[in-house]
Amino acid sequence: MIVQAKLGAVKGIALHEWLLRFVFGGIVCVLAGLISQRFGPGIGGLFLAFPAIFPASASLVEAHEKKHKARAGIDGTNRARTVAGIDAAGTAMGCIGLAGFALTCWICLPRLAPAAVFSIAGLVWLILSVAFWLLRKSRVFRNMRAGKVRLHAFRSW
Amino acid sequence: MPVLQCVSSRMPSARLEKVNIMSSPAEELLARFLIGGVIVSIFSVIAEILRPKSFAGLLGAAPSIALATLGITIARHGAIYAAAETRSMVFGAAAFFCYAAAASWMLVRYKTQVLATAVGLMPVWLAASLALWFFTSR
Numbered sequence: 651m652i653v654q655a656k657l658g659a660v661k662g663i664a665l666h667e668w669l670l671r672f673v674f675g676g677i678v679c680v681l682a683g684l685i686s687q688r689f690g691p692g693i694g695g696l697f698l699a700f701p702a703i704f705p706a707s708a709s710l711v712e713a714h715e716k717k718h719k720a721r722a723g724i725d726g727t728n729r730a731r732t733v734a735g736i737d738a739a740g741t742a743m744g745c746i747g748l749a750g751f752a753l754t755c756w757i758c759l760p761r762l763a764p765a766a767v768f769s770i771a772g773l774v775w776l777i778l779s780v781a782f783w784l785l786r787k788s789r790v791f792r793n794m795r796a797g798k799v800r801l802h803a804f805r806s807w
Numbered sequence: 808m809p810v811l812q813c814v815s816s817r818m819p820s821a822r823l824e825k826v827n828i829m830s831s832p833a834e835e836l837l838a839r840f841l842i843g844g845v846i847v848s849i850f851s852v853i854a855e856i857l858r859p860k861s862f863a864g865l866l867g868a869a870p871s872i873a874l875a876t877l878g879i880t881i882a883r884h885g886a887i888y889a890a891a892e893t894r895s896m897v898f899g900a901a902a903f904f905c906y907a908a909a910a911s912w913m914l915v916r917y918k919t920q921v922l923a924t925a926v927g928l929m930p931v932w933l934a935a936s937l938a939l940w941f942f943t944s945r
Contacts, residue, residue, distance in 0.1 A: 654858045663855060668848065675847020676840035679875045683839045686880070691888055692944060695895025696936040698876065699903050702843075704867040705925035707851045708910070711860065712921040727918075733860055734921045735914030738907050740864020745904035751870045752896035755877065759890040764881050768874065779865045786861075 662714060671706050678702040699748055704741050708734045743786060747779030835879060843875040868903060895940055902935035 678700055686694025712730040719726025754771040762770075854866035873896060880889045910928050913919050 653862050655856050656858055657856055659856045660852060663852070671848045671851045672844035675871065675875070676844035678847070679839040679843025679872055680836050682872055682876050683836065683879070686892065691884075691891035692895050692940060693937075695892035696899040696902075696940055698870075698873040698892060698896040699899025699936070700872055701867075701903055701906055701925070701929070701932060702847055702872050703851050703854070703869060704907065704910075705922065707854050707867055708914075708925050709922040710851075710855070731914050731918045731921060735911045737860045737864040737867065738911035738914060740861040741867035742864075742904050742907035742911060743861075744865035744868030745900050745907055747865070748868045748870055748903065749897050749900035751873065752893045752900055755873070755893035756890050756897065759881075759886045759893065764878065764886065764889075768877070772870070772874075775870055779868070783862060783865055 663710075667710055671703075674706050675702055699745075699752065701741075704738070708737055711737050739786075740783065743782045744779045746782050747775040747777075750778040751775040835883065839876060839879060842879070843872065846871045846875045868900075868907065898939035898943065899932075899936045901939055902932045905935045906932040 678697070682694060682697040682700065685697055712734045715730035715733045716726045719729060751771045751774055754774045755767055758767040758770060850866050850869040850871045854863045854869075857863040857866070873893070877889050877892070880892060906928055909931055910924055913924050913928075914921065
């Protein structure tokens, strides 16, 4: 499947949706800092991988899908929730990249300049995420789904 | 006094330089809020414009919080402290995987309400990340 960018989708984002994401992201970053100050880097570091984007983006995916189906006169509730589930399956693949990002930072931060570490770690995140997404889309997993093996979490993928 | 230590060998002076940044905790919190808000917004907009949705979902696990806060952490506490945080972040990412897989399963299989599922499963992420951190730190 070809990956596409629909720039027109930005116009469909309402002001309150922009604000929701901004405020939620800001609050999570502040909380991560405060928790790190109070409990140290061990506990604080866990919150660097807090699911900050997912709840907001998944609920907006649901809202947009419902609106899209409603225009065609269809109740798209179930469809919208399935699409959000597919979005969540993609997020699970992205978590592997996120772990790669964290590992790279852990190994390289004491040795290299921060800007170089973030560049390398960002690249590691991108490569791992896309590689696992492609692997998930590959023939091997399609055959698993078509055959006897069923992975419920990613069934509709 | 919070300082930023620049130890890049490519800098002309090639020596430690101290740069005063963010003199008060309130300034630090404000910086975290603004930078975090902007980075999370950018990643979620990119996720919004990408198709198919399974690919866009990858952005849901973008290192937005890490990118927003690690720079500030390095500035205030140094690279070693930030590296200790990223060690724990690995467990947080593993817990995030469990959380996202559980959310996907519930949404696809039981068609549950999305926001309730995403928020309701947060304890799964918290419990899994704390358990992983606890068992590896003993």
